[in-house]
Amino acid sequence: MNSSIEITEAVxxxxxxxxxxxxxxxxxxASGVMLMALPTDPSGATAFTTTLEGNxxxxxxxxxxxxxxxxxxxxxxxxxxxxxxxxxxxxVHDESLSSDKDVxxxxxxxxxSFGYDTVEDRHLAGLLTDLYRLARRSALKIDGSVxxxxxxxxxxxx
Numbered sequence: 371m372n373s374s375i376e377i378t379e380a381v382x383x384x385x386x387x388x389x390x391x392x393x394x395x396x397x398x399x400a401s402g403v404m405l406m407a408l409p410t411d412p413s414g415a416t417a418f419t420t421t422l423e424g425n426x427x428x429x430x431x432x433x434x435x436x437x438x439x440x441x442x443x444x445x446x447x448x449x450x451x452x453x454x455x456x457x458x459x460x461x462v463h464d465e466s467l468s469s470d471k472d473v474x475x476x477x478x479x480x481x482x483s484f485g486y487d488t489v490e491d492r493h494l495a496g497l498l499t500d501l502y503r504l505a506r507r508s509a510l511k512i513d514g515s516v517x518x519x520x521x522x523x524x525x526x527x528x
Contacts, residue, residue, distance in 0.1 A: 372476045377490050380443055381465050382478045384497040387420070387428055391504045398508040401429065417442075418505035425450050427474070430502045432480065439480040441498040449473040 372380075390396045400415030417431030433440045444472055448470045456498070478486075478495050486492040 376476050380496050384501050388501050397512040398505040400509045408521050418509050440477045440479050442477040444475040
């Protein structure tokens with residue numbers, strides 16, 4: 371269950387992430403690829419991340435829970451010395467791995483059958499849906515592909 375403070379913080383962060391993504395200032399990467407997809411094919415991704423200010427990562431994802439879908443959003447502080455989940459010092463010195471620190475983590479049902487509990491919940495769900503779609507378009511470079519297709523169609527139409 372999310373607290374009202376977490377909802378308020380998530381709304382502020384999601385709103386700014388949407389704005390920066392639309393401006394082209396943030397690039398997203400696919401991070402949750404479905405098992406059926408090839409590792410080199412991110413089109414089956416269910417989660418997207420972007421790095422902020424050195425050691426902060428934002429992540430937005432859709433999680434299927436039976437017939438319900440949850441929108442999940444998190445802000446994580448990570449150790450920049452880690453590569454693919456392994457701490458470089460730990461690898462060399464066989465020390466215990468340090469873990470990432472969750473700064474903020476919220477999830478909300480995408481389309482609840484009985485509606486949202488509060489107006490803030492509905493607003494957050496709308497923002498996370500928009501953010502997820504923008505992050506997906508950014509990670510999969512959809513806008514560039516659409517532009518190429520439009521350009522090609524314009525050339526053959528002449």
